[in-house]
Amino acid sequence: MSLTVSDVRLVTPEGTHDGWLTIEDGRITHVGRGRAPGNGLSLGGRTLVPGFVDVHSHGGAGASYPDGDPETAAAVASFHLGHGTTTTMASLVTASPATLARTASALADLCEQGLLAGIHFEGPYISKARCGAHDPALLREPDRDEFRALVAAGRGHVRMLTIAAELPGALDVIREAAGEGVIAALGHSDATYEQTIAGIEAGATVATHLYNAMPPLGHRAPGPVAALMQDERVTVELVNDGVHVHAAMLRLAAHEAGPGRTAMITDAMAAAGMGDGRYPLGPMTVDVENGVARLAEGGTIAGSTLTMDVAFRRTVTEMGASLTEAAAMTSLTPARVLGLDAEIGSIAVGKHADLVVLDDDLRLAGVMKRGAWVREPA
Template structure:
């Protein structure tokens, strides 16, 4: 079956052009300029960007990935798909090894079905001083053998492990994870500048939600932020929800790392898409007030209620990114980090037809995944 989308402003890494594209068997077969050569589905001049890729997401619509419940996980995926996220990694939080293994095994089934692009262990191998919304009583020192067991539980679908590089055993664990094809991400860390560099040398390539849950930049003790921003081997995650990070610091990160090393994430939790109230994030109770999630006990920020379309829109309207750069940080860069850039992340011939149609105000008007409409534009 062939479908042509016409009268569109298509956003590619090369720029924005008025044109059309053709989709066959779920893949993009042509990307053209000007008028389409055949009648198609007219988009009325609206923008088309690649489907968003969220590599750090804990849930939504009441479903929590750390709970490991398939039905709730499917509800979370469906919510984020409606907001334009067509590729998503399920992030877990600190818990007992048994519960983490069971959640990973359950979520692996959704990876087998193609609903999820992998599993992320955010904890338990993180700093007690920077644990944020993680239960400090469940934190552990990493060992390659123990982490290998968690990776095995995910049946080949574990994509990422967040680790505090200063912990005993961290560097050997980072080396093991990298050798197994699992992304080692430095975060929830109290490490010095030099210790962070050692983690990067060991094979870490991602900064888990840069700025959050790590020491602030200091002119005599630069800490992890400077090391992660400066090193060309590292991609930095950013939460652009107006709560986690001041826009000036988001702009600084984008300017230093550039769109090729910057990945927007949501860090969203089960409350996303729902009203204020009390929710669970793993074993921790979270209260949401005014859309902002904080631990009931202690008040630490506990993830977000962000969706990727909002993060994309804020990046253009508040940070001043161009549409191609915004598409890169929301789609292509995270796709590259996940090893999926040959399949998703940009609008190009041969790639999956994962697309988001946006209004002039950059509101979602339609979403397509693998050539099928999730929300068809009118």
């Protein structure tokens, strides 16, 4: 099947221009400027950006990936796809070894079907002092044998592990992860600057939701924030929902890391797309009020109700990023984290036609995955 999309503002890594593109068999075959040759689907001057890539999401539409139910997990992925996330990972929370293995096995089926890009273990090897919305009773020291068993349960689809570098045995597990092709992400950590650098030297390449669940940036004790922002080997995740991080600190991180090392994430939980109320997050209970998710006991922020289309818009309107920079942070950089940037993450010839149409206010107007409309623009 061939399709020409015309009269559109294209956002590419090289910049933004008015033009057109053609799609054949689910891939982009031509990207042009000005008027399209022949007839095509006119988008009336609206903006076309690459499909969003979310490397950290727990749920949405009333369901959670940690539930381990393939049907509801597919519903979560479908919900976020409807908001422009054409590639997503399933993030789990701390649980018992048996629960994590069982859940990973169930989600691996969806990975094999192409609905998920991989599985992310956020915990259980994280700091009790910075555990956030994780059950502290289930936290444990890093264990290479247990980690190997979890990777085996995921049948090659475990893509990321969040770990606190300061824990005994953490550096060994980080090295093990790197050897298994699993991204080691530093987060939920009480580490010093030096301990964080040691984690990076061992092979960690991602910062799990920078600023959140780690010591604040200090001028005498810079802690993990400075180490992670400044190291060229690390991609920093940011939750841009107006709750997790002040806009000034978002701008600071994006300035330090640049669009090429900054990945916007949702960290979404079950309440995304739903109303206020009470929701589960693994073994924990979360209350959502005015769209803000907090633990029912203690009031700690517990994920978000964010979707990636909102994150893109806020990256432009609240952070002052250009459209090209915002597309990098919501698509190309996270695709690179997953090693998928040759296939997805930008509007370029040869890549999958994973695309998002935005109106003049940068609000979602259409979604395409692999050349097929998920939400056809009116």
